[in-house]
Amino acid sequence: MLFNSYEFIFLFLPVTLLGYFLLGHRGRPLAAIGWLAAASLFFYAWWDVRYLALLLGSIAFNYTVGRMLCDAQQRRPLLAVGVAGNLALLGYYKYANFFLAAAGALTGGDYTLGAIVLPLGISFFTFTQIAYLVDAYRGEVHEYRFLHYLLFVTFFPHLIAGPVLHHAEIMPQFRLGRCFRASAENFSVGFTIFVIGLFKKVVLADGVAQYVSPVFSAADAGVAVGGVAAWCAALAYTFQLYFDFSGYSDMAIGLARLFGITFPANFNSPYKAASIIDFWRRWHMTLSRFLRDYLYIALGGNRHGSARRYANLMATMVLGGLWHGAGWTFVAWGALHGSYLSLNHLWRALRARLFPRLGPSRPGRWAGRLLTFLAVVVAWVFFRAGSIDAALRIVDAMAGANGFAKADPLYFGAAEAKWLLVLWMVAWALPNAQQLMLAHRGALETYAGEIEPLRRRWLAWSPRPAWAFATAAC
Helix, strand or coil, X not given: CCCCCHHHHHHHHHHHHHHHHHHHHCCCHHHHHHHHHHHHHHHHHCCCHHHHXXXXXXXXXXXXXXXXXXXXXXXXXXHHHHHHHHHHHHHHHHHHHHHHHHHHHHHCCCCCCCCCCCCCCHHHHHHHHHHHHHHHHCCCCCCCCHHHHHHHHHCXXXXXXXCCCCHHHHHHHHHCHHHHCCCHHHHHHHHHHHHHHHHHHHHHHHHHHCCCHHHHHHHHCCCCCCHHHHHHHHHHHHHHHHHHHHHHHHHHHHHHXXXXXXXXXXXXXXXXXXXXXXXXXXXXXXXXXXXXXXXXCCCCCCCCCHHHHHHHHHHHHHHHHHHHCCCHHHHHHHHHHHHHHHHHHHHHHHHHHHCCCCCCCHHHHHHHHXXXXXXXXXXXXXXXXXXXXXXXXXXXXXXXXXXXXXXXXXXXXXHHHHHHHHHHHHHHHCCCHHHHCHHHCCCECCCCCCCCCCCCHHHCCCCCHHHHHHHHHC
């Protein structure tokens, strides 16, 4: 069930809200939590009821290990068992055939487990539960009831596409009585953020998606595309992915707020980043936080010298690429970003050593912003392409290998170019939903001080007729 589907908006959501607040208003918070957990399981089963047992089995396993971690004396081996169990489940469904194909390419064999259907949201609920186990190991978990844990994992706004949540930032909110009472502020803030996300997804992302597939499909088929078509398709995908994913994150944040729960921010205008380091503090922030806290730091972070730091960055980003999908194009995407981050850190170190008094300048920030954006666009080509060869064909075309002649059958005209320009201006010039809602705490800060106040305060959201009309118009 998609957030932008009619059955979700007009049936599932109203019924779930009504049942939750009816039980909450009657002073039955546990019943309200049980209702919300049951509704979330129904939401997941709508896709394929056969995989509901897999989700419940994963939840039972991790809850059991988490409880044991809270009481055990020798906790490190138990944590290893828990993390290994989660990775084994994810590895089978998402990576088994990929690694078997790689082994076959090396040995000349033909290994496969047949068609394996990837369960919906398995990457998100697996990472969420790994984080829970590590937090339990560190003594940071203080809620032990199974029903609460079930809701933490399955709460439908984040179950399919994130954000990746911490137990300690969500479950304490369900202990507050106010989240069980319908609130005009929560409804107005939540619906506004949801509608902003819905507009991003349905109008902007889906609107530009039509310009992406023809060029990438041609490259997958071995066709040499022209430079204009390559650039327009790469830019179109850059904006499609951003407005699609950030739109879903906004919808998730808005939906949670309807129930009185505040999620962490997940996107903070990443295409405004002035460096690749800054980009990863703005793009899919809860995932980058997970990779930093549970992978990069676990590998040693920057504690063992520069060479080890760059190796850890590369390993983290390559594994982050594989998390997005089982394919060499995702490995290449992760390796590119690992290289970008290493170069960015190296440049900062050299600049601090050679030019200690050189501070940031306005032209320098704009140059960094443009360079970062171009580097991200090139990397997205590998993320989207069906193979490394297809990605290289498009990158070669972007570099002018096939010319920029209008005779290209995949040539993009003025109308398409204007559409891309509009999307660019939206991403670069307009405030994001969290900035608009800052005064009403639309989202938790994933990184301290990340959400910049609006320079033009009159743009800030407030419960006024003008905003109500704009939200309804969307």
